[in-house]
Amino acid sequence: MFVGHAAVAFAIVAGVAVGRGWTAERALTVGLLAGAFAALPDVDIAYALVGVAAAAGGDALSLATAFWSTGNLVHRAVTHSLVLSPAVALLAAFAGMERRTHLVAVGLGGVVVAVAWVASGPLGVVVTIPFVAGAALLGVVADRYADCSPVHVVAAGLVGLASHPFGDLFTGEPPAMLYPLDATLVGERVVLAADPTLHLLAAFGIELATVWAAVAVAGVATGLRPRTAVGRRASLGAGYAASVLLIPAPTLDLSYPFVFSVLGVGLVGVLPRVRLVRPGGPSVELPDWLAACLTGLSAITVAWLAYAAAYLVVG
Structure with missing residues (x-):
């Protein structure tokens, strides 16, 4: 869900900005900033690289297992807290303001790190420092290059x-949405299917x-029609249905064969268009970035639709 987090925040913030009559540039800028903040909590998964290093030399499955088992030691805790998120958002705003407010940002960051130390010990601090540092960096970038006000x-x-979260x-x-409080907001995963x-x-x-x-919000903001940029090659994705016979049925515990292979289908977007028969001879046309994406x-x-349909038939 890494990309999904950023996409949701972008769509919400940019959509509200467009609805308020902001220019496309301002709306997209503040939307991108929200998307960056939405991706920031997963900086805690970087600790999982320790497990990958320890499992170096193993096969893909053992590496994936090591990645998630190590990352989950600290994943979805301090960086996913609804209790601490207001302080981190304020920290980012103060970091991007005048120099005299930087001490406030440092103070807020210190408080968040201290909370992580008390609640989770040194391991909590290891993931909290890059989290608050990343928030401060976003605040500085927003002020210097995006001209976003502290309120925004x-x-x-x-x-x-x-x-x-x-x-x-x-x-x-x-x-742990209420971290560091000893309380649970949601105790079980939302099950979409048995x-x-x-x-x-x-x-x-x-x-x-x-x-x-x-994509729809960006299209409304800019006046572009995403539908007109989609090439016919997108239909080639239907052939992925055959993979239901080639790869293990994906689950949350074994998802990477499906995820990586289905994302690989997207490479058809960057393939050049070759025309062998035309007055001036054969030609090769590269798609622009919008059409490719x-x-x-x-x-x-x-x-995804083709695989789901095939699974329902075969499975």
């Missing part, structure tokens, strides 16, 4: 940070829907 930084930060309710263990493969396919479909929502996304969507 706080708003974008709150939407991004607070929306992220809810997207994780479909995969893995529910985040069949584990259908559950994964449904979760993947939700993520695709969020990306398309972001939207054709690739459409191909992935078609592939």
Whole structure:
């Protein structure tokens, strides 16, 4: 759900900005900022590289297992807290303001790190430092290069940070949304289907829907029609249905063969168009970035639908 987190925050914030009559540039800028904040909590998964290093030399399955088992030691805790997210959003705003406010940002960051130390010990601090540092960096970038006011930084930060944990309710263990409090807001994963493969396919479909929502908002803001940029090659994604016989049925515990292969279908978007018969001789035309992205996304969507249909028939 890494991409989905950013797409949801972008769609919400940019959509509100467009509705308020903001220019396309301002709306997209604050939307991108919200998307960056929404992706920030997953910086805690970087600790999983320790497990990957320890399992170096193993096969793909052992590496994936080591990645998630190590990352889950600290994943979805301090960086996914609804209690701490307001402080982190304020920290980002103060970091991007005048120099005299930087001490406030440092103070807020110190408080968050101290909370992580008390609640989770040194391991909590290891993931919290890059989290607060990343928030401060986003605040500085927003002020210097995006011309976002502190109010907009706080708003974008709150939407991004607070929306992220809810997207994780479909995969893995529910985040510790009330961290560091000894209380549970949501104790169980939201089950979309009793069949584990259908559950994964449904979760993947939700993520695709969020990306398309972001595309739709960007289209409204800029006046572009995404539908006109999708090439016919997107229909090639239907051939992915055959993979139901070639790869293991995906589940949350064994998802990478499906995820990586279905995302690979999106590469059809960057393939050049070759015309062998034309007056001036054969030609090769490279797609522009918009056509490549939207054709690739459409191909992935078609592939997901085709695989789901095939699984229902074969499975």
